[in-house]
Amino acid sequence: MDMMAVATIEHDAELMLRVREGDSQSFALLLAKHRTPVIHFLYRMIQNQAVAEELAQEVFLRVYRSRASYEPTAKFTTWLFRIASHVALNHIRDGKHERNQESLDQESDEGMSRQVASEAPTVEQMMVREAKFEEIRRAIQLLPAKQRAAVLMHKYQEMEYAQIAAALESSESAVKSLLFRAYETLRAKLAHMAGRE
Amino acid sequence: MNAKNNQCPMQNGNAEILLSYCARSLEAEQVAQIEQHLTACAECRAWAAEQQTVWAAMDAWEAEPVSADFDAALFARIASTEQPSVWQRWTEPVRQFLQGGLGWRPVLSAGALALTLVVALSIENPFRTEPVGQTVKLEAQEIEQAERALEDLEMLRQLEPPEEETSL
Numbered sequence: 001m002d003m004m005a006v007a008t009i010e011h012d013a014e015l016m017l018r019v020r021e022g023d024s025q026s027f028a029l030l031l032a033k034h035r036t037p038v039i040h041f042l043y044r045m046i047q048n049q050a051v052a053e054e055l056a057q058e059v060f061l062r063v064y065r066s067r068a069s070y071e072p073t074a075k076f077t078t079w080l081f082r083i084a085s086h087v088a089l090n091h092i093r094d095g096k097h098e099r100n101q102e103s104l105d106q107e108s109d110e111g112m113s114r115q116v117a118s119e120a121p122t123v124e125q126m127m128v129r130e131a132k133f134e135e136i137r138r139a140i141q142l143l144p145a146k147q148r149a150a151v152l153m154h155k156y157q158e159m160e161y162a163q164i165a166a167a168l169e170s171s172e173s174a175v176k177s178l179l180f181r182a183y184e185t186l187r188a189k190l191a192h193m194a195g196r197e
Numbered sequence: 198m199n200a201k202n203n204q205c206p207m208q209n210g211n212a213e214i215l216l217s218y219c220a221r222s223l224e225a226e227q228v229a230q231i232e233q234h235l236t237a238c239a240e241c242r243a244w245a246a247e248q249q250t251v252w253a254a255m256d257a258w259e260a261e262p263v264s265a266d267f268d269a270a271l272f273a274r275i276a277s278t279e280q281p282s283v284w285q286r287w288t289e290p291v292r293q294f295l296q297g298g299l300g301w302r303p304v305l306s307a308g309a310l311a312l313t314l315v316v317a318l319s320i321e322n323p324f325r326t327e328p329v330g331q332t333v334k335l336e337a338q339e340i341e342q343a344e345r346a347l348e349d350l351e352m353l354r355q356l357e358p359p360e361e362e363t364s365l
């Protein structure tokens with residue numbers, strides 16, 4: 001899979017091997033490093049912060065519980081996002097997602113005003129940004145779940161095709177076409193934003 | 198340097214390579230090829246520009262800050278779910294020993310059990326942070342506790358006959 005990662009055991013994998021030996025401090029280090037990217041990924045997948053954090057608890061609980069069987073056969077982040085994708089896609093597939101949509105608008109409004117307030121923009125800038133934010137959020141929300149996961153890992157986690165493929169248990173070529181289709185959809189909805197603001 | 202149609206990714210069904218180019222996921226050789234093509238092909242240039250626009254738009258979507266008590270909540274969940282299983286793992290041989298109705302083989306078996314229980318006691322909470330020296334000092338005390346636990350188990354064994362016998 002990722003031969004470089006296998007050849008030289010990376011730092012995270014080393015920490016995970018120490019967790020396997022019962023070192024809880026190494027687990028705390030791994031958590032400190034990866035909690036935010038995992039929660040952000042889940043937040044953008046589900047678009048609800050409380051649910052994203054709940055699912056992230058599930059992800060790290062699974063990481064901890066599978067410590068005994070952990071083998072550094074892939075990059076640690078690949079393994080981690082494989083668990084995170086699995087948890088997110090299961091959550092969406094089980095339809096728990098739909099119920100959360102009702103509270104979504106209210107919550108995203110709160111999140112937005114918090115984000116905007118710290119930068120103290122003018123009212124006009126704020127309205128433009130709100131509209132833009134809402135448009136992006138909706139465009140990504142409407143992507144099929146697997147395409148969404150691939151795009152989020154590619155764009156925000158800056159993962160390579162091979163890593164995304166391993167995380168989604170797909171082939172690299174399947175991921176390429178998944179990403180291409182997802183970006184085509186986003187392009188149709190977002191390309192008009194060029195030069196705005 | 199004119200671009201022939203068969204070199205255009207948009208026209209030969211290989212538009213994915215443009216995405217890889219935009220994502221900087223290509224080898225140097227392919228990058229050179231694409232860049233050469235881009236100088237001649239307005240369609241591909243427009244596509245690449247649009248891709249950058251999509252990414253720039255996505256950059257505007259910031260995620261929310263993480264709750265301050267996230268780690269504490271996780272450690273609490275791990276502690277509450279792990280402890281019984283660790284305890285069960287280490288007491289399982291004792292339980293089986295008692296149910297097997299093998300009878301006590303005082304020196305050997307009690308010694309092995311004491312060791313098992315010392316280990317069980319010292320790892321009862323994986324998230325207890327405690328210097329190594331302290332653990333060593335506690336050992337004598339823990340052996341004492343283990344001995345007492347063994348006495349309790351012996352008492353239990355006498356009170357409850359092995360399962361096989363009662364189930365007959």
Ligand SMILES: [Zn+2]
Pocket residue numbers: 204205206207208234238239240241242
């Ligand atoms: Zn072209």
